[in-house]
Amino acid sequence: MTDQAQILxxxxxxxxxxxxxxxxxxxxxxxxxxxxxSGQALLIEQGALYPAxxxxxxxxxLKASWGTSENNRRAKFYELTAAGRKRLREQVExxxxxxxxxxxxxxxxxxxx
Amino acid sequence: MKLxxxxxxxxxKFFRPSQLSQEMDEELRSHIALxxxxxxxxxxxxxxxxxxxxxxxxxxxxxxxxxxxxxxxxLIETAIQDVxxxxxxxxxxxxxxxxxxxTLALAIGANTVVFSIMNAFIIRPLNVPHxxxxxxxxxxxxxxxESYPDYVDLRDRNHSFDALIAYNVNxxxxxxxxxxxxxxIEEASGNFFDGxxxxxxxxxxFHTFDEHGPNSAPYVVLTYKYWHTHFHDDRGVxxxxxxxxxxxxxxxxxxxxxxxxxxxxxxxxxxxxxxNHDIDAGTQLNNRRSHWVFMTMGHLKAGxxxxxxxxxxxxIGQDLLRKYPKDEGKMTFKxxxxxxxxxxxxxxxxxxxxxxxxxxxxxxxxxxxxxxSLFAARAADRSREVALRLxxxxxxxxxxxxxxxxxxxxxxxxxxxGLSGSILxxxxxxxxxxxxxxxxxxxxxxxxxxxxxxxxxxxxxxxLFGAVPVRQVLQTNPYExxxxxxxxxxxxxxxxxxxxxVLQIALCAVLVTSSLVAVRGLAxxxxxxxxxxxxxxxxxxxxxxxxxxxxxxxxLQKRMIDALKAIPGVESVGLSDALPLxxxxxxxxxxxxxxxxxxxxxxxxxxxxxxxxxEYFQAAGTxxxxxxxxxxxxxxxxxxxxxVNGQFARRMFGSIQSALGSYFKMPDGTRTQxxxxxxxxxxxxxxxxxxxxxxxxxxxxxxxxxxxxxxxxRDPQELGAAIRSTLRQVxxxxxxxIQTRYNALDTVxxxxxxxxLALGVLGMMGAILAVVGIFGMAAYSVSKRLRELGIRIALGxxxxxxxxxxxxxxxxxxxxxxxxGLSLGILAxxxxxxxxxxxxxxxxxxxxxxVFAMAVMGLLATWIPARRALSVDPLRxxxxx
Numbered sequence: 001m002t003d004q005a006q007i008l009x010x011x012x013x014x015x016x017x018x019x020x021x022x023x024x025x026x027x028x029x030x031x032x033x034x035x036x037x038s039g040q041a042l043l044i045e046q047g048a049l050y051p052a053x054x055x056x057x058x059x060x061x062l063k064a065s066w067g068t069s070e071n072n073r074r075a076k077f078y079e080l081t082a083a084g085r086k087r088l089r090e091q092v093e094x095x096x097x098x099x100x101x102x103x104x105x106x107x108x109x110x111x112x113x
Numbered sequence: 114m115k116l117x118x119x120x121x122x123x124x125x126k127f128f129r130p131s132q133l134s135q136e137m138d139e140e141l142r143s144h145i146a147l148x149x150x151x152x153x154x155x156x157x158x159x160x161x162x163x164x165x166x167x168x169x170x171x172x173x174x175x176x177x178x179x180x181x182x183x184x185x186x187x188l189i190e191t192a193i194q195d196v197x198x199x200x201x202x203x204x205x206x207x208x209x210x211x212x213x214x215x216t217l218a219l220a221i222g223a224n225t226v227v228f229s230i231m232n233a234f235i236i237r238p239l240n241v242p243h244x245x246x247x248x249x250x251x252x253x254x255x256x257x258x259e260s261y262p263d264y265v266d267l268r269d270r271n272h273s274f275d276a277l278i279a280y281n282v283n284x285x286x287x288x289x290x291x292x293x294x295x296x297x298i299e300e301a302s303g304n305f306f307d308g309x310x311x312x313x314x315x316x317x318x319f320h321t322f323d324e325h326g327p328n329s330a331p332y333v334v335l336t337y338k339y340w341h342t343h344f345h346d347d348r349g350v351x352x353x354x355x356x357x358x359x360x361x362x363x364x365x366x367x368x369x370x371x372x373x374x375x376x377x378x379x380x381x382x383x384x385x386x387x388x389n390h391d392i393d394a395g396t397q398l399n400n401r402r403s404h405w406v407f408m409t410m411g412h413l414k415a416g417x418x419x420x421x422x423x424x425x426x427x428x429i430g431q432d433l434l435r436k437y438p439k440d441e442g443k444m445t446f447k448x449x450x451x452x453x454x455x456x457x458x459x460x461x462x463x464x465x466x467x468x469x470x471x472x473x474x475x476x477x478x479x480x481x482x483x484x485x486s487l488f489a490a491r492a493a494d495r496s497r498e499v500a501l502r503l504x505x506x507x508x509x510x511x512x513x514x515x516x517x518x519x520x521x522x523x524x525x526x527x528x529x530x531g532l533s534g535s536i537l538x539x540x541x542x543x544x545x546x547x548x549x550x551x552x553x554x555x556x557x558x559x560x561x562x563x564x565x566x567x568x569x570x571x572x573x574x575x576x577l578f579g580a581v582p583v584r585q586v587l588q589t590n591p592y593e594x595x596x597x598x599x600x601x602x603x604x605x606x607x608x609x610x611x612x613x614x615v616l617q618i619a620l621c622a623v624l625v626t627s628s629l630v631a632v633r634g635l636a637x638x639x640x641x642x643x644x645x646x647x648x649x650x651x652x653x654x655x656x657x658x659x660x661x662x663x664x665x666x667x668x669l670q671k672r673m674i675d676a677l678k679a680i681p682g683v684e685s686v687g688l689s690d691a692l693p694l695x696x697x698x699x700x701x702x703x704x705x706x707x708x709x710x711x712x713x714x715x716x717x718x719x720x721x722x723x724x725x726x727x728e729y730f731q732a733a734g735t736x737x738x739x740x741x742x743x744x745x746x747x748x749x750x751x752x753x754x755x756x757v758n759g760q761f762a763r764r765m766f767g768s769i770q771s772a773l774g775s776y777f778k779m780p781d782g783t784r785t786q787x788x789x790x791x792x793x794x795x796x797x798x799x800x801x802x803x804x805x806x807x808x809x810x811x812x813x814x815x816x817x818x819x820x821x822x823x824x825x826x827r828d829p830q831e832l833g834a835a836i837r838s839t840l841r842q843v844x845x846x847x848x849x850x851i852q853t854r855y856n857a858l859d860t861v862x863x864x865x866x867x868x869x870l871a872l873g874v875l876g877m878m879g880a881i882l883a884v885v886g887i888f889g890m891a892a893y894s895v896s897k898r899l900r901e902l903g904i905r906i907a908l909g910x911x912x913x914x915x916x917x918x919x920x921x922x923x924x925x926x927x928x929x930x931x932x933x934g935l936s937l938g939i940l941a942x943x944x945x946x947x948x949x950x951x952x953x954x955x956x957x958x959x960x961x962x963x964v965f966a967m968a969v970m971g972l973l974a975t976w977i978p979a980r981r982a983l984s985v986d987p988l989r990x991x992x993x994x
C-alpha cells in the first residue's frame with residue numbers, strides 16, 4: 001500500500017470511464033474496480049470520486065440509473081453512453097501516445113543523442 | 114446529446130432541487146454503507162466499521178457542495194438564493210428600499226422621457242421612405258416659402274432632385290352636408306405623394322397628370338386620422354362630394370395611417386391639390402411676388418451632393434432674377450431638413466432637448482452618487498454582520514455578490530417604475546394639443562431603443578452605486594470589528610463622494626434658481642406693455658370659407674362690426690387682418706418716397722403690416738402718440754393713408770414729428786401718407802427687439818381674414834355667447850372662433866411656459882435628489898459616530914454641541930453647494946433671457962426664494978439623522994459596543 005502512485009491531474013476521468021466501460025458500476029464499485037485493474041497501485045480519494053461522476057454525467061459521457069447491488073443494497077449504477085465510449089477511445093489513444101513518448105524520452109541513453 | 118444532458122442536469126437542479134439533494138444523500142449513504150460492509154468483512158466490528166467508513170469518506174457536506182458545482186447551473190441557483198436573501202434583508206429596511214427605488218425611478222424616468230423625446234424628434238427620421246435624402250429649400254434672404262411660379266420654375270429646371278414637391282398649410286371650412294367645420298389642410302403639389310413614395314390606404318391620390326391649371330383638380334385626400342374620427346372608417350367615403358369653402362370637391366382617397374405630411378408636429382385633416390389655391394381669395398396662384406407656398410422639398414438624386422444641388426438652385430435663382438427683376442429679389446439657397454422647418458423649429462428643439470438630456474444624465478449621475486452614499490452608510494451599519502459572516506468562513510466574493518445583487522435589484526425595480534411612469538407621461542403628451550386652434554401634436558411613442566436604454570441605465574447605475582461600498586467590505590477586518598465595534602476611523606478627508614454631493618447640491622441650486630427666474634420672468638412679462646391691452650375679447654371669422662369674396666367681404670365686415678357694437682356692454686369693436694403676438698404676422702416691403710425703382714432690394718424696410726378698421730386702435734388698446742386714427746371715410750376713393758409705429762417713424766423719417774404727414778411708397782408704387790403714430794409693441798415674440806410696424810385702413814387694403822377685437826367689461830363667458838349668437842344672425846354659416854386676448858397668447862407663451870415647466874420639474878427632481886443625498890451623508894456620519902455621540906451625551910454634552918458634531922459636515926457641504934449653485938444659476942439666467950423675456954436673476958425675491966428653498970431642503974434632509982443623533986442612549990450604546 002505504501003507505493004501507491006499519486007494519480008496525475010486529469011487522469012481521474014479516464015480511469016472512471018475505463019472502469020465503467022467494463023460493466024455498469026455503482027460509485028463504490030468504481031473505486032474497487034480501479035484498485036483492482038491497477039493492481040491496487042492507484043487509489044482514489046473517496047470524496048473526489050462523486051464530483052467527477054456528476055461532472056461526467058453532466059457532460060453526457062455517463063448515464064446513471066438506480067438498481068440493486070450484489071448484496072441487495074439500493075445503489076446508483078453508472079454506465080457509458082455512446083459519447084462516453086468515444087471519449088474513452090480518444091483518451092486512451094492520447095494517453096498511449098503520451099506514455100510511449102514519455103517512455104522513450106526517459107529511456108534515452110547518452111550515446112543515442 | 115451532450116447539450117441535452119447538460120440541460121437535463123440544469124433542469125433537474127432548477128426545478129427539483131430537493132429531489133436531487135435527496136438522491137445525492139442516498140447515493141453517498143449507500144457508498145458509506147458498502148464500504149462499512151467491506152471493512153466489517155475484513156474483521157472490524159460493525160460500529161468501528163461505520164466510523165472508519167465515515168472518516169475515510171471525509172466531509173459529506175463538502176462533497177455534496179462540490180457535486181452541486183459539478184452539475185453546473187450553480188450560477189442561477191446562487192443568484193436566486195442571493196435575490197431571496199436580498200429581498201429578506203430589504204424587507205427589514207423598507208425606508209431605505211423605498212428611498213433608493215424612488216430616487217432611481219425619478220432619475221431613470223426623467224432620462225427615458227427625455228430620451229424618448231430625443232428619439233422621436235431628432236434621432237428617428239420622418240415616417241416616409243428614404244427620409245435621409247429628403248431636403249427642403251431655404252432661401253437665405255428669407256425662409257422656406259416660395260411663390261408658386263418660382264416653385265414651378267425650380268421644379269422644372271433643376272437637375273438635382275428626383276421630384277421637387279411643394280405644399281402650403283391652410284385653414285378652410287369643410288362641409289360634408291350643412292355642417293361647415295374648420296379644418297387644417299395641406300395644399301399639395303400634384304407630385305407630392307409620388308415624390309414622397311407614399312401609397313393610399315384607400316382610393317387613390319392625386320398626381321401631376323391631374324393638374325390642368327388653376328382650380329382644375331377639386332379632389333380631397335383625407336388623412337387616416339381624420340377619416341377615422343370624422344368619417345368613422347366609412348369606406349363609402351370615396352367618391353363622396355363635399356364643399357371646401359363652398360366649392361364642390363370629391364373625396365378620392367385616404368392616406369395610410371401614420372402619414373400626416375412631412376411636418377413633424379403638424380397633423381392636417383386632409384390634402385387638396387395646390388393648383389386649387391384660388392379658393393383662398395387672399396392670394397393668387399400665379400402671382401410671382403406672393404410667397405405663400407409654405408415649403409418646397411425633394412429627394413436628392415442618387416449621387417448628387419447637397420452642395421451640388423445648392424449650386425444648381427442658385428444658378429436658376431440668378432436666371433429668374435434676370436428675367437423678372439421687378440418681382441424677384443436675390444435668390445440663394447441652402448438645404449435643410451423639412452420635418453421641423455429647418456432650423457427654425459428644429460434648432461431650438463434640438464438645443465432644448467440636448468440641454469434636457471444633459472441635465473437628465475446629470476440627475477442620474479447625482480442619483481447614483483446619492484445611492485452610493487446610502488449604500489456606504491448601510492454597509493457601515495452592517496459592518497458587524499459582514500465581519501461575522503467573514504469570520505464564519507463566508508468569502509468576500511460572496512458578500513460582494515450580495516451587495517451587487519441588492520444594488521442591481523433596486524436598480525431594476527427603480528428602472529421599471531421609472532419606465533412605466535414615463536410611458537404614462539408620454540401617452541399624455543402624445544394626445545395633448547398645446548394650441549387648441551391648431552392641430553399640433555407632440556407624438557412620442559417609446560420604442561425598443563427606449564426600453565433598451567432604460568434597462569441599460571438601470572444596470573449601469575446599479576453597478577455604479579453598488580461599487581461604492583466595495584472597498585469598505587474588502588477592508589473589513591473581522592477580528593477588529595468584532596472586538597472593538599464598528600467605529601473605526603472617522604473619515605476626515607474630503608472624499609470623492611463629498612465632491613459629488615457638493616456638485617449635485619450646486620446643480621440643484623442652479624435648477625431652483627433658473628426655475629424661479631423663469632417663473633418670475635414670465636409673471637413679469639405678462640404685466641409688461643405689449644402695445645395692446647390683454648383684457649379684450651377676440652372673435653375670428655374667415656369669410657372666404659363660406660363663399661364671400663371681392664366686394665362682399667368689406668360689406669360683411671362692416672355688418673359684423675355694427676352688429677357686435679350693438680351688444681350691450683361692448684364699448685368698442687375693431688377689426689384686423691392679423692393679431693400681434695398671434696399666429697404669425699404679415700410683412701410688406703416699403704420704399705422711401707423718393708425711390709422710383711421698386712425692386713425688393715431697394716426697399717427701405719420690411720415692417721409688420723396690419724389692415725385694420727377705424728376703431729381698431731381704441732378697441733385693442735393701442736394708443737396713438739400723435740396724429741389721427743382711421744375713419745370709414747378712408748376708403749378706396751380717398752388718398753392712401755397709414756398709421757405707423759414709433760419705430761417705423763424713427764427709422765424711415767428720423768423722428769416722430771417729421772414722420773407725421775410724410776409719404777412713403779408701397780411695393781405697388783402707391784404713395785401713402787402717414788396720418789398717425791402708434792406706440793411700439795410686440796408683434797411676433799415676447800423677446801424680440803423693437804420692430805417697425807404699420808397699419809393700413811381695411812377699406813383701402815381689403816383683407817378677408819377678419820379678427821374682431823371687442824372691448825368690454827362684461828364677463829368673457831357671457832360675452833362669448835352673445836358674440837356667437839350675434840354673428841349667427843349676421844350669417845348662420847359663418848364659422849366663428851371666440852377666445853380672450855389673453856388665451857390667444859398661448860402660441861407665443863408656449864416656449865417660455867415649456868421652458869419654465871421643464872426647469873420646474875427638473876428643479877423638483879434635483880431638490881429630491883439633493884435631499885436624499887444630504888440625508889444619506891448625514892445618516893452615514895451619524896451612524897459612524899454613534900459611539901462618540903453617546904459618550905458626548907454621557908459626559909453632559911449639550912444638544913447643540915451634539916448636533917454640531919453630528920451634522921456640521923453635511924450643513925457645510927449644503928451651504929457650499931448652494932452658494933456655488935446660486936452664483937452659477939445667476940450666470941445661467943443670462944441664457945434664460947433668450948427664452949423668457951425679462952428673466953433677471955438680480956431680483957431679491959429670486960435670491961430669497963433660492964436661499965429659503967435650500968434651507969428647507971437642508972432641514973428636511975437632516976431631520977431624521979438629527980433625531981437619531983439626539984436620541985442616542987449612552988447607556989445602551991456603551992453596553993452593546
